[in-house]
Amino acid sequence: MKAEPKTILYFLSNYFDTIKGLFEIQSKDGFIKRERLHQLLKEHDNAIEPQLHEYKILRKVGEDFEIRGVYFNFFEFVFNEFRPLLPETIEKYAHSIGELFKKIREGIHKDRNILMQRISDLYGEIKDFSESVEKNTLRLLVETRELKSNVDKIDYQEKVRKASFWIDYYISPLNQILDVNHSQSITNRLFDISNYVNVRRLNFDDEMVRQQFEKTYNFLVQTNDDLLRQSKILTNELLPLIERIRTENMILTGWIEFLKKPHKVQVPQVFKLFRDYPYSNDMYYNAKEYMEQFAGDEVVIIEEQDVRASMWLFNKEHYREMMMSKLPMNNFFDWAGSTLKAEYKTVDTDKFFALTTLLFEEGIMLEFDPEADKKVVRTTQMTLRVPPIKVLKYGIS
Amino acid sequence: MEFPRYHLDIVGDLMDGKFILASDPKFIELKNNQQFYERFFKESFKYELELKSDYGYILSYETNEQLSRDICIFFAILCYELDKDGKNFLEELQYAEFELEQIDNYFDNSPYSDLIKSNKQLQDPESRKQFLNTLGRRNIIEKSSEKKFTFTQAYKVFVDFASDFAKGKLGESDEPMADSDNGARIIEEV
Structure with a gap:
């Protein structure tokens, strides 16, 4: 990829809304139809399709497109919107974790490097497993709260149908994976691994391997706690879903909706204390209440104004080709000015300077006479006095 | 006079x-x-x-927004957890006596743990104790002992807010472009 990493990040930031739109289409449909892409770009008044390909954000699938996995995962994380994974997809970790653990035990006194690699892979698989479970639980919580809140006012039968769907295909199977009472559950296997690793981190001969066991053990302790928490959410909150959606309450709907974005909603007015006398009985508490407002490093969400500044991206290749087709030329700046004027009706200073960078391209030769009279170019913001620069094709003209 | x-x-x-x-x-x-x-x-x-x-x-012409937001988050999570616990949360707010331990239990096991941990007034039992003292000084709760309290009728200010907020949301789903009649207090800042 030719683009600088920073350029890509600026691009993602500048075209955030368009990219979020693409993410939403793919989340819903699984891919992005060509027509939908063009429609979305038109709606947002962006002509950024070349960049979406150049920065490898989109991949062509037949006539249509999809967001590449690495970007899609990043967007899922940033938007906190995860695809629910089928439990059978998560269950594959049971196999890989079990297999690696078996190999570690069998090869504990064999090749040291392979052993270390296996421990490291085991660590990675457990991490991926734990993250998948957490993402799934988060997503299931969002889905089930939607049902409870029922802002879309779907009828009870439909609610029960949806709840049954989530329970049958996602919640119950996931619960089995995590159920400590189930001897074959991954959670139980992780307990076994944890016990084994605990012993090895203390008695293994090689210090480097011991350290790796130590790291894996600490991680397993934390993972087991996390999984226990996820399991509790499943049993307490998600499995009794049908029972829970039986009742609806306007106030609870309000609270669930409020809790989605609690820092963005205007809350009821509460009297603000302004003056206090040092001899007042409540001085201590009032002062404390006042100070507490500034003590917290609360989450501050600053949403930038949606600046729809039309960001112009310099398509260097396009202008380079235009320049090359006009060679030889007697005055580069005349060409630059007239090209911009023909395309945009005005000569914007930034665009003019961007075109100037073409002078440093390969394949051309420059000639200029320092004695020659300077020419005046008027841009939208300034008047520039520039020397006439002759541009020739390298080696031919 | x-x-x-x-x-x-x-x-x-x-x-x-x-x-x-x-x-x-x-x-x-x-x-x-x-x-x-x-x-x-x-x-x-x-x-x-x-x-x-x-x-x-x-x-006052200036509101203590931070306190109000914390109170709303507190009531929102408490109502959510009471409902999950199979209780009629409105009856509980109106008539029940709460114990600090019960509140801690709800908050420590809530799936809203990220929100709770990032809130200075609600993040742990000690902060919640101080927070409840603040509610006590404002007469939003009435303490019957060091560890027990009931809510006063002032809880209605916040519960009404939730109800109005829901009406606004339900209105949105009916007529996306219509002005809701939910008043200035609950308009979401976009």
Whole structure:
């Protein structure tokens, strides 16, 4: 990829809304139809399709497109919107974790490097497993709260149908994976691994391997706690879903909706204390209440104004080709000015300077006479006095 | 010039941000002299007097937004957890006596743990204890002992907010472009 990493990040930031739109289409449909892409770009008044390909954000699938996995995962994380994974997809970790653990035990006194690699892979698989479970639980919580809140006012039968769907295909199977009472559950296997690793981190001969066991053990302790928490959410909150959606309450709907974005909603007015006398009985508490407002490093969400500044991206290749087709030329700046004027009706200073960078391209030769009279170019913001620069094709003209 | 009975205490309490409750003898005086107090607070401080059937309070031109937001988050999570626990949360708020341990249990096991941990007033049992003291000083709860309390009628300010907010949301789903009648207080900042 030719683009600088920073350029890509600026691009993602500048075209955030368009990219979020693409993410939403793919989340819903699984891919992005060509027509939908063009429609979305038109709606947002962006002509950024070349960049979406150049920065490898989109991949062509037949006539249509999809967001590449690495970007899609990043967007899922940033938007906190995860695809629910089928439990059978998560269950594959049971196999890989079990297999690696078996190999570690069998090869504990064999090749040291392979052993270390296996421990490291085991660590990675457990991490991926734990993250998948957490993402799934988060997503299931969002889905089930939607049902409870029922802002879309779907009828009870439909609610029960949806709840049954989530329970049958996602919640119950996931619960089995995590159920400590189930001897074959991954959670139980992780307990076994944890016990084994605990012993090895203390008695293994090689210090480097011991350290790796130590790291894996600490991680397993934390993972087991996390999984226990996820399991509790499943049993307490998600499995009794049908029972829970039986009742609806306007106030609870309000609270669930409020809790989605609690820092963005205007809350009821509460009297603000302004003056206090040092001899007042409540001085201590009032002062404390006042100070507490500034003590917290609360989450501050600053949403930038949606600046729809039309960001112009310099398509260097396009202008380079235009320049090359006009060679030889007697005055580069005349060409630059007239090209911009023909395309945009005005000569914007930034665009003019961007075109100037073409002078440093390969394949051309420059000639200029320092004695020659300077020419005046008027841009939208300034008047520039520039020397006439002759541009020739390298080696031919 | 003659002032209503308890005048000093009424003004003192309201200026301390307290709710005056129907169970308090001062409430009758406040209610009987509603016009006087409305003018009194308006002319003296530009404050608004809000008098409901069972509680009264004043509003300053600047709001203590942080406290209000924390109280809303507190009620939201508590109602959510009570409902999950199979309880009628409105009846609980109205009649039940709560124990700090029970509150801790709900908050420590809540799936809203990220939100709770990032909130200085709700993040752990000690902060919640201090927070409940603040609610006590404002007469939003009434403490029956160090570890037990009940909610006063002032909880309605926040529960009404949730109800209005839901109406706004439900209105949105009906007519996305229509102005909801939910008043300025609950308009979502976009």
